[in-house]
Amino acid sequence: xxxxxxxxxxxxxxxxxxxxxxxxxxxxxxxxxxxxxxxxxxxxxxxxxxxxxxxxxxxxxxxxxxxxxxxxxxxxxxxxxxxxxxxxxxxxxxxxxxxxxxxxxxxxxxxxxxxxxxxxxxxxxxxxxxxxxxxxxxxxxxxxxxxxxxxxxxxxxxxxxxxxxxxxxxxxxxxxxxxxxxxxxxxxxxxxxxxxxxxxxxxxxxxxxxxxxxxxxxxxxxxxxxxxxxxxxxxxxxxxxxxxxxxxxxxxxxxxxxxxxxxxxxxxxxxxxxxxxxxxxxxxxxxxxxxxxxxxxxxxxxxxxxxxxxxxxxxxxxxxxxxxxxxxxxxxxxxxx
Numbered sequence: 001x002x003x004x005x006x007x008x009x010x011x012x013x014x015x016x017x018x019x020x021x022x023x024x025x026x027x028x029x030x031x032x033x034x035x036x037x038x039x040x041x042x043x044x045x046x047x048x049x050x051x052x053x054x055x056x057x058x059x060x061x062x063x064x065x066x067x068x069x070x071x072x073x074x075x076x077x078x079x080x081x082x083x084x085x086x087x088x089x090x091x092x093x094x095x096x097x098x099x100x101x102x103x104x105x106x107x108x109x110x111x112x113x114x115x116x117x118x119x120x121x122x123x124x125x126x127x128x129x130x131x132x133x134x135x136x137x138x139x140x141x142x143x144x145x146x147x148x149x150x151x152x153x154x155x156x157x158x159x160x161x162x163x164x165x166x167x168x169x170x171x172x173x174x175x176x177x178x179x180x181x182x183x184x185x186x187x188x189x190x191x192x193x194x195x196x197x198x199x200x201x202x203x204x205x206x207x208x209x210x211x212x213x214x215x216x217x218x219x220x221x222x223x224x225x226x227x228x229x230x231x232x233x234x235x236x237x238x239x240x241x242x243x244x245x246x247x248x249x250x251x252x253x254x255x256x257x258x259x260x261x262x263x264x265x266x267x268x269x270x271x272x273x274x275x276x277x278x279x280x281x282x283x284x285x286x287x288x289x290x291x292x293x294x295x296x297x298x299x300x301x302x303x304x305x306x307x308x309x310x311x312x313x314x315x316x317x318x319x320x321x322x323x324x325x326x327x328x329x330x331x332x333x334x335x336x337x
Contacts, residue, residue, distance in 0.1 A: 001026075001036040004053075006044055012129050013151040013158055014174030015042050017104050020155060024110040026329060033336040039065045041103040041174075043199045045089060046070035053079075061332040064103025064325060067092045068199040070262045071255060080335040083328035086206030088198060088245070092254050100328060101206040101321040104177045108322055114159040116182055120166040122147050123306060126175040130192040134226070135219040137191070140299050144306070151175065169305055171213075173200055176311070180207065180318070185310035188213035189302075190242060193230040197242040198257060205247055207313035207321065213242055214305045219298040221287035237266055 005018040018040040023031065030036065039050065039062045050073045053060050059080070066085030072093060083100035084090050090099035107113060125141040126149045141148040149161055151172045159178070162168065168179035168186040179186040188200070190213045197211065204211040218224035231241070237260045238244070244257065260266065313321075 001031050001033045001038060003038045003040045004044070004050075005040045005042050006049070008129070008152075010129075011152045011154075013126075013153070013155060013172060014104070014177070016155045017041050017107070017174065017178075020113055021104065021106050021110060024113065025106045027333055030329070030333055030336055033059070035059050036061060036336050038063055038332070042066070043068035043085075043196070045072055045084065045093075047073045059336060061335055063328055063332060064100065064105070065089075066102065066199050066202050068196055068202070068258070068262075071258050080332055082331040082335075083325060085199070086202035086204075087247070088202035088205065088254055091249075091251050092258070094251055099206060100324045102174075102177050102203050103325065104174060105181050105318075105322055105325055107178060107181045109326075113156070114163050114182065116163045116184075120164050120184075122161070122165045123167045123169065124149050124161060124165045124175075125302070126151055126168065126170040126172050128171040128192055128195060130194050131171060134192070134223045137219065137298070137302075140219065140295065140302060143299060144303050146302075146306075149175075167306070167310065169302075171195060173203060177203060180311070180313050183312065183315075183318075185312045187305060187308050187310055189216050189305055190214070191216050191218075193227050193234060193241070195242065196261070197245050198254070198261070200242070201245050201247070204311075208317050209311055209313055211242065214301075214308055215241075216301050216305065217297050218294060220294050221290050224294070237261065237263075 003018050003022050006015045008015060022038060022040060036059045039060060041064060043066045045065045045067045046069055048070045054073050054075050061080040061082055064083050064085060067089040081098055084098045085102045087099045090096045123146045125146040127137055129151050138148040147161060149158055162178060162182055165184055168175055168184055169189055170176050170186055171189050171191055176186045176188060200211045218227055239261055
């Protein structure tokens with residue numbers, strides 16, 4: 001058996017969980033199935049990632065995977081669709097019964113990957129990997145007494161740190177998913193405009209939660225101008241931050257969103273933002289002057305976010321979803337037997 005997932009050369013926590021969880025929770029006959037590919041944790045149920053498997057010789061099993069960053073493969077009729085991440089992914093596939101939750105919930109069944117302290121004291125702040133390319137929030141988080149955790153840190157080290165946490169403030173979705181799985185309250189925030197509400201709401205709806213992240217301000221004038229450029233360009237495609245998707249919309253509307261949000265034309269956003277580079281250079285002196293003010297504003301906003309309402313799925317629903325994911329594993333077991 002092999003596991004298919006996105007491998008970021010700089011590492012990424014959510015994707016890298018695949019390297020640890022499956023070998024802990026899958027039965028021996030699945031692990032030893034030579035012609036099986038498990039499509040694992042991540043937003044990879046797309047033609048861009050999986051079309052190469054359509055009509056191939058390998059057996060394909062989908063376990064807790066999500067749709068996003070594109071539209072689904074052309075033909076999955078021969079695959080074992082055991083579970084998808086949530087109701088939005090299931091709606092896009094036209095199979096609402098497949099909605100379970102993210103495969104990372106299976107972390108709860110592992111014995112050796114993390115230890116949760118009896119009286120955790122730390123508050124963790126985790127940005128999304130996209131935000132790492134801009135100004136650093138680490139000094140601000142540290143000033144506020146938080147532990148800054150990059151999603152590009154070693155997976156086991158992140159799990160160790162989460163075991164010491166009483167609260168996780170996160171822009172990264174799997175920061176929230178792992179916190180919820182470890183039964184740690186969490187608070188969603190956004191810094192970068194490209195945070196994808198489809199995948200977030202896919203998962204939060206699966207766990208009986210909403211997704212209303214706290215928008216944190218830019219920590220520099222340069223970042224502000226860059227992010228405003230992205231937001232303006234996104235609006236041209238009908239994307240309005242994290243308030244475009246609604247629960248209960250039909251398949252056509254979700255497909256339309258994905259087609260617009262991740263179309264080749266959308267990729268032009270990255271090129272369009274280059275047009276603001278000259279403006280950024282012109283305001284570089286202004287950026288230096290206003291830097292202390294921007295950081296003070298960001299520090300105040302993050303401090304307020306710490307006091308915001310906390311998220312945590314209900315225990316009964318969590319237990320139900322974990323049980324259903326175990327049933328999905330048994331479905332895969334039958335598929336390979």
